Amino acid sequence: MAIQATTKDCTALSDSELSEMADLCAEGPSRFEVGLLSKQAEAWVLVTLVRDGNPLKGFAFATLERIGGTPAVLVGLASIKRTAKRDAVLRAMMMDLYRRAVLAFPDEDVLVGTRFTNPGGFEAFKSLTDVIPRPDHKATGEERAWGRRLAKRFGIENGSYNDRDFTTIGDNTFPLVLDHESLKPEAVDPSVEALFGQLDTKRGDSLIAFGWAMAEFLAKLA
Structure with missing residues (x-):
């Protein structure tokens, strides 16, 4: 069966879909339950569900918004099932969000931001330009400012975010990140x-990352 991604308003999520999402999380490191997922559905605008045939293989809560006038796709809690097709599931999820972005922000470069605990998560950013943080690059003042803006948007408490290495200090729970492990x-x-060397994953530390989906790239998805 073909892998298919569908993005819809969080208000349209059914109880059965939330249960599917909880079952998927139960097989990974997050162990998120229905109650927390329901709260995420209230906190975010969009949800992308990725299926291989009928079974759910991945999902993401997200929003399209402007931050200080800059168009952005923000991905909150997301999880990809650890299967042999996980890379394709991740790609389908991100491409569906990019298609939403080009409809909302035609002819504009769009910032894409999320949080990771695993370096494999950077595979979500393969189509992006000027990813921050990245190896052998010293972040500029503006890039660090973007990190702070995203930390605030993701609800990171003051003092829990380091704007020099883009890391967050956890609270001994699994963080609300894009959870993906490379195949x-x-x-x-x-x-x-x-980049992840300083993270205490058992404590729930994470890395805030972002990049740019350029208008030329997005136009091809319209």
Whole structure:
């Protein structure tokens, strides 16, 4: 069966879909339950569901909004099931969000931001330009300012975010991140892994990251 992604308003989520999402999380490290997922449905505007045939293989809560006038796609809690098709599921999820972005923000570059705990999550940003943070790049003042803006938008408490390395300090629970593990972790660039070197994953630390979906790229998806 073909992998298909569908994005809709969170208000249209059914109880059965929330249960499917909780079942998917139960098989991964997050163990998020229906109650928390319901609260996320209230906190975010859109939800993308990715299926391989009928079974749910991935999902993401997200929103399209302007931050200080800049168009943005923000991805909150998201999870990809650890299957042999996980990379394709992640790609389908992100492409569906990009298609939403080009409809909402035609002819504009769009910032895409989320949080990761695993370097494999950076595979979600393969189509983006000027990803921050990235190896061998010293973030500019404006890039660090964007990190602070995103930290505030993601509800990170003051003092829990380091704007020099884009890391957050956890509260001993699994963070609300885009949870994805690479199908081939041995192929992940060691310099990308190094960005996560200071994280205490058991504490629930995370990395805030963002990049730009350029107008030329988005136009091809319209």
